[in-house]
Amino acid sequence: MTEDMGRDGIPVEFRAFVDRAMRRTLDLGAGAALLLVGSRGAGYHDDTSDLDLWIVGDRERLTPDEAREYGSTGQVFADRGDYEAHWTFYDAADLADQFRAGHDERLWTFLNSRAIAGDDARVAAMRCEFARYPPPVAEAKLRWLMGRVLAVKGALRHARRGDPATTVAVAAEIAQCLWKMCCLAERGPFPYSKWLARAASETRMGRSLCARIDRAMTQVGEIVALPDVTTHREWTPVRELEACIEQAPSILRELGWDEEWLDNPTPAIAAAMAGPMP
Known part of the structure; x- marks a missing residue:
């Protein structure tokens, strides 16, 4: 089956969820960016693939409930309700520390992502810094x-x-x-x-x-x-x-x-x- 694609290459069925993620990203202020990650970010997807997003920003801007979740799990996770579309918030400084520590899978996911909303200047700088291991x-x-x-x-x-x-x-x-x-x-x-x-x-x-x-x-x-x-x-x-x-x-x-x-x-x-x- 061919997916019905909308703007930014996002399938129409996911558009409403992506729009909500975009609004949450913008609410987090300057420096926050919304990334398309996983199989869709890497270009490995097919029409059965779910939608996986990251919000990369500053943890100081989280709501109190989000801050408690982040302090407990190291992330803030939001799902559409069917496990087919979700976003995960990561603090940019914490991600950088994980990349320096050699977290292969997470770094690969980041390097093979695509920014679709927000301010991607910091994300672009991180891509340059962590493009190759020393x-x-x-x-x-x-x-x-x-x-x-x-x-x-x-x-x-x-x-x-x-x-x-x-x-x-x-x-x-x-x-x-x-x-x-x-x-x-x-x-x-x-x-x-x-x-x-x-x-x-x-x-x-x-x-x-x-x-x-x-x-x-x-x-x-x-x-x-x-x-x-x-x-x-x-x-x-x-x-x-x-x-x-x-x-x-x-x-x-x-x-x-x-x-x-x-x-x-x-x-x-x-x-x-x-x-x-x-």
Whole structure:
């Protein structure tokens, strides 16, 4: 079904809700901006997509009830009533702190948003400031992800021991790690998992790896359907993912990463075993 589109590319069915969000944005005064975020902001939507908006402004201008909600949850959330259209308020300074701390998914959402009302000067300045991670931040994340992949990939053989569920779960985890590495290799954040494969495929590293990862994930049923293989590498998912793991260091070098752990991955594995991704 083709959506009935109105001004600003907003479907007509959401127009009344967007107009209310615009009025709330303007009520918050100078510096507040209304952003179209999520799948519609990134251009990944279809006619089943919901409408997700952010209001970025100053928490000091919230009403008392909103201020209490923000103090409790870190956001103010308003839904149309059917979970198909909603806006979320974030304080601009708090968002900036989260971006500096490396909140990948939220930063990706912000960078792939579109301002549709209010004063977007501050938003534009934040886009410039946070467009790319500093190299040490991206390097630490890449190192951890490579270490995690190497630490768990041995479990891809567990299906031959009568444990196909573990092999399937580990294959999915490796795929997600590789997709995230594709984004981080260009010092960009990665999105929430529902957009991760698509965002990764749009990167330079993704153009080399994503076709293999897609084959691995779409053929994962082999692990259950063909249990009596001679070696676990006969399964398409294992073969394709191991090829990606082997290829990843050379791609990272081509993209300008010249880290010792690309040749000697022991520090990367140690980082992954020590705690969560930075």
